[in-house]
Amino acid sequence: MINAIEIMNKSPLLADVNITLGYRIMDSCSDVSTALRATADFTQWTGCYTRSNTYGPPVMAVIGAYFSEISIAIARQLTLKMIPQISYSSTAVILSDKNRFPAFMRTIPNDEHQIAAMVSLLSTYGWNWVGVVTTDGNYGQSALDHFVSQASEKGICVAFKSILPQSVTNGDVCSAIMQTARTICKNPKVQVIVSFAKPTHMMYLYQELKNQTLGAGQKMETMRRVWLASDNWSFSSHVKGNITLEDIGHIMGFTFKSGDLSSFNDYLSRLEAAGPDYIRNNKFLQEFYMHLNSSTYSGETELVSKAVNRLREHTHAGTILSVEMAVSAIAQAVVLKALWMKEFKFRKNSYKFDSNGDINLGYDVTMWRSDGGNIYVHNVVAEYHPHSNNFTHTDHSSTQQLQDLKQIISKCSNSCVPGQFKKTAEGQHTCCYECINCTANYYSNNTDMDQCLSCDIDTEWSPDGSSSCIPKALLYFSWQDGFAVVLLTFSALGILLALLVSALFLHQRDTPVVKAAGGPLSQVMLFSLVISDISAMLFVGRPNSFQCKARQALFGISFTLCVSCILVKTLQILLAFQVDPEMQEVLRRLYQPYIIVSICVAVQAATCLCWLLLKSPFNYVIRHPTTLLEDCHEGSYLAFGENEGCIYRTEE
Structure with missing residues (x-):
């Protein structure tokens, strides 16, 4: 404090206008009552300087106190006469209330x-x-x-x-x-x-x-x-x-x-160099001298050095900066309003008290x-x-x-790991809890979660105590499935055999044997078998809308074509072995191979068309707890039955 005042008195700011800051330092002894008596002492003669000049000029501002309790007490007294008070250490929030403490300021932030x-x-x-x-x-x-x-x-x-x-x-x-x-x-x-x-x-x-x-x-x-x-x-x-x-x-x-302490260290060095003569005029250093003198037999010069070093040890850099800033603010102020609202220079920087009277660094x-x-x-x-x-x-x-x-861990309960959530008992601190595993289809992906999150049950699942959701496995009649491989192998063999027989029949089309086997109808039947084998491939792989609609219709029409050709063959055999002339004549009139085949196929095609137009098959997903089964829904099972019934009736 003394060093800061002496620096300001020597500064051009005051020296050029021939102003000197005086001071009166009073020790509160960290006691509110002592501080109040000291405050009452100098506030009694402040403002009545004309009556007596025993105490010198009136007090224009007060710096302190250190503890908030003391600052709060003396601030109430100083407010009565609006004497500015700047604290370098009191941080209580209540002191920022300008309605109660309008004259209080500080060079530090509040609590x-x-x-x-x-x-x-x-x-x-x-x-x-x-x-x-x-x-x-x-x-x-x-x-x-x-x-x-x-x-x-x-x-x-x-x-x-x-x-x-x-x-x-x-x-x-x-x-x-x-x-x-x-x-x-x-x-x-x-x-x-x-x-x-x-x-x-x-x-x-x-x-x-x-x-x-x-x-x-x-x-x-x-x-x-x-x-x-x-x-x-x-x-x-x-x-x-x-x-x-x-x-x-x-x-x-x-x-x-904290800030630059060079000026304060220089001041302490000058104190140390001055020796015992100077310390006798400094009551604050005398306290150190007395304590040291009662516990050591060193000489006076050594005691002064120890006292100064003790000051260095017990004085904090942040406090020094705050004190120097407070003194600088007062030196540049004329009235309370100027002190509070206007900027002031300190160590080449500008500072300003905020609306609460604080400086927050x-x-x-x-x-x-x-x-x-x-x-x-x-x-x-x-x-x-x-x-x-x-x-x-x-x-x-x-x-x-x-x-x-x-x-270092400072917790009432251990952290709940991912896959668990916190359960707090009624009346307990929220920090004291029990860790409970998330139930199936719920998860927690972070520590100490208050509740588990739900998986998307349409596409995900999770077991008990899970930290994440698992995508449901998508199942369908895959190309890699063993049964699919067997089915496709036989289908391929069927197509190959049908094509070979068709090529053979085509090559021998003029022979009696081929003609007796049906001639062109044999080619139609072989073609229908190829289409039926091809339609089997539509039942394999991930279903889509086209597959679902095409596979049953294609199989139904192609198989009906094949069966109708067999029907024609059957009529031909009946006609050949019929001995009753009248029945033979009836069969001969009914035997119209291409018309019969066309009618059967047309009926089947009409049935399929109505099925596709009214309620066609579609691909859908059957959701199980851990899997998704993708399949084709036949749309209308009545239409599906009618489709199969047409084939059966054709066979009949």
Whole structure:
């Protein structure tokens, strides 16, 4: 804060107009009451500068506080006199309500964006069974409510909610932490815990977890979890106490965007070079000096160096950027409206408070790592972009670190594999379910499906527990079928024999034997046999409309032609052996070979034509549970019977 103010005072923005920013820094001691007394102190004389100049010029703006609970309390006081307040760390959503806090602004995003980032991360890794640890203040309750709301929309269930007293001096805090530790130990399936608590709470919680784990005779590895740390404690390495990071598990923190720290590091270097004389005039460094002096016998110069190094360790880059941005905004502002609505320059970039008084730059995602006993909390592995709600990895190493986390499972129930669906019992969390196999003709093609999908029963089927539908096998009288091969072989032989006999008869057509066999009628009969054998081929292969209509009609007409020729032969024989003159004369008059053949064929053709015109055969599919049988439907079985009857009557 001091460094940022000194930089702005030396900048051309203020130096050219001979304006100097003064400051009065007051420590809230992380306590609301202390912060309220301090706020009342400087607001009492703000606006009554003419009565007394003991305190100097009136306060024009306030930067802070760190914790949301404190910012909410003092914002109510500052709103009465419309004194601008800019926080560099308070993220409670309620502070974005301009009807209640019109004078409040901040250089960071509110918790809705942080919670959205957390929920997105949980969803990405498939962690849908999580615990939440928070405090009972405005910040903790608001964060809990928003997290539960956003998590439920993504199908993430909260296994337990542990609400700790906000003040660590509260007498109930110890029992609350003990109960929280017991809850965590009793929920081994909850491998991911989201925490909005304060650093001190987390330090006590980790210690209690260790005590209960060892007290139960369990190994330390059983307390390992993935901890999603809010900006409240994501860079507070001291929370681990005397417990190793390996025992705690993985800590992923969400921190504010960091920037260039060169100016702050230069400032610390100047402090270190100034030595003990300068530190006596800096109350904040004196606190470090006093703590170090009570635990070491080093010289004053060495104590100053240690105090400065301790500052380097415990000051987060994101906080520094937010503080510097707040100071820069105030330096460029004249009145509240200008501060809120107009853009301001900071490090060659333009920034602007939105309608809620926030500046949303996104978050850095850190993963704590241990190296040689030292904890590195500023290990940035990804960046969260709130406008697109996605993450980008910083480098290949960070990608690998995040990929390793996918091995961790935090679910109430194991995932239902494809072929199953989730069945949740009444009153249970939606994340706790039983996996049931899909029934026949139903399937699920993804994990954790809420219901099975139906197959198209006309063309598909599936057995129990199937992950996909199986096309029904299409069956018909195939050319490769054994019976079809035999049928076609005999048909081919019949055609060949008929053609050979026809050729022989044609060659010997003038001989008495051929003439006695019927002459031209023999050729007609042989032709009809060839057509009948050819029609047999229409019964083989995948049926189509033409085949279904042609095969019965062609066979019926050709076979009728053959039988009518045989009828003529029969009449010829009867005529030859008839001894009764009168009967012989009748038979001789009736014996008109070509007329008889034509009439028989015409009757059969007329029958087939009526059949085809009125209700012709068609191809159709008979659907069985696992197969499709494609066949020809005769259309009208009455017409089919009439067709066959004509052949029978001809034979008679």
